[in-house]
Amino acid sequence: MESNPKVLIVGAGIGGIFLAILLQRAGIDYEIFERASQVKSLGSAMVTGPNILPVFEQLGLLEEVEKISKPLKCLNIYSGDKKLGSVDANSKERAGYHSMAFARKNLLSLLLSQVPPHKIHFGKKVLAMQEVGEGVSIRCSDNSNYVGDILVGADGAYSGVRQSLYKQLSRDNLLPKNDEEDLSMQYTCLVGTTDSLDTTKYPFLADEFCHFEIVLAEDSSESVACFTIPENRICWVYTNQLPSSAPQEYFRNSEWGPEAAQFMSEKIRHVKAPFGLTMAHLIDASQKEGISKVMLEEKFFETWYHRRTALIGDACHKMLPSAGQGAINAMQDATILANCINDIKKANVANISAGLKSYQKQRYQYAKTQFETSKRFAVIMGGQTWSDALIRKIVLSYMPKSLNVMRQDKLCAYRPQANFLAQAPIKGTISVLPQVPSKRYPVDPVVTV
Structure with a gap:
């Protein structure tokens, strides 16, 4: 007998909400638990681009993103009044999509509009989690308890889900030393x-x-x-x-x-x-x-899942925002995780653990690459030590523009989509990397335009 799992999502940030939208489109039951009394509309700018916009196109939300955004063409860097140089960010011709800049709160509002309000529980600070019978249970600070088949920690850099999971793994001597260290x-x-x-x-x-x-x-x-x-x-x-x-x-x-x-x-x-x-x-x-x-x-964790629990976004790879990849990678995590959950035909612990293992295997190296890219961009965009200044001068004054184009093309070649929805057409001239197809449902073939 096939049975879709029920997913408990902790954290109503961009990664958690994006996952919820994808699960809803896949017909998979979920609930969201947010520790705050309401979603906070704080923060500054975000940038998104060709490596996640195809999923927005699949969801019918690309035009809505464009309405709240402006296309980004380049970054200009100054020291006082002196211009040090520019970094090209125009990806439209080669990748088929602009890089788009917008306010974080506007994207979060757009995503929240796609989730039924009764699916989000506010004021739910998760204190503990444990496996119970054929499921996983969470206990909140108001003494409420919830049970599902899969638990997803989308609750940020100081994730309570991660801390609870890592305590269990540490007791069982299953936690890598790197994961015990602070951010x-x-x-x-x-x-x-x-x-x-x-x-x-x-x-x-x-x-x-x-x-x-x-x-x-x-x-x-x-x-x-x-x-x-x-x-x-x-x-x-x-x-x-x-x-x-x-x-x-x-x-x-x-x-x-x-x-x-x-x-x-x-x-x-x-x-x-x-x-x-x-x-x-x-x-x-x-x-x-x-x-x-x-x-x-910043911190890149090695352990993203165990048995019925998985981590996404900042909970498993906290990136510096310099390259604009933090939220993008959270949404890429959500996309691949939704694909893997959708492929689970029977919600027992063996199938769930295998699905979550596939999620980390598909995402780990790409996220690791973007983590290192964000570290390097932080030096170029804001590093103030003498070595940072030297690296910035070399990049802005002496590095061939062709190398930046190659970097952008490599980034834009990875653009995962929800494999249970009709595929967005491949745009631009860059060769897009293939992804793991759905094991469960066929989808419309990919179209190149």
Whole structure:
């Protein structure tokens, strides 16, 4: 007898919601558990592109993404008032899709509109998990309990699901040493998005493409990045690189919370920003409740699943946001995981564990590559040590543009799709990598345009 598994998703961020949408399209039951009382619409800009937009096209959401976005053509980097160079980001001709820049909260709102409200349970902080009979159970801080066949931790860099899973694995001597180590703190940030600004004062906001600029401070470890998005708004990120000697235990991730933002906002008002602005201009034009202080950390975990439990997104590979790959990889995780869950014909622990093993096998190396790419881009875009400055000069001044094109093409060649839905056509001239076909349902053939 075939029986679709029921999936418990912990975390209502972009990865968790994207997984829910895919499971819903596959006819697989799920519930989402979010520790916050409501979904937080905080954060700054996000960029997505050819390696995930085909899935949005499959879901009928590509036009909606385009409405909230502006196409990104290049990144300009300055040191004070001096332009250091540019990095090309125009992927339309070769990959068939633009890289698109938008506010994080706009994408999250779009995704949430696709999920029935009764499927999301708020105020559910997961305290413990355990396997019970032929399923897996979670216990929440309000003493409620839920049982399903598969548990997915999509609850961020400090995932409660991961911590509970790793405690069990550690007790059984099954946890690699790397997974016992803390995340590495790299930067502290202040992020926000302005209200609509006056285009007579800032005419560049009316351009159809996204202006993406970074200004590096000449005499400190600070930098400011700005993206222009629809509705004449600017997404901004102030970043301060932490010294390598900073004690790791001193820092706490604020999970996009506004608790420490006010103090930091007052402290950095004088800092130069792109477009001839200062941080004071950007802060004063933004809603205070939408400004938050965050830590940027990184860590690539080796263990993504065990028996009935799987991890996606930041819970298993926390990337620096410099290359814009964190959310993209979370959605790629969700896509491949949905494919593997859909292939499970009978929800026993052996079949589920085999499906989750296939998920990690398909995703691990691609995510690892993007983790390393994000690390390198962080140096180019905001690194302030003398070695960072040397690497940035070499890349911007001496590296052939053809190498950047090759890097982009390799990135865009990997574009997984939901294998239980009609395939989006392959666009552009890049040869797209094949993916594992559905074991359960045939889909329409891929069309090249």
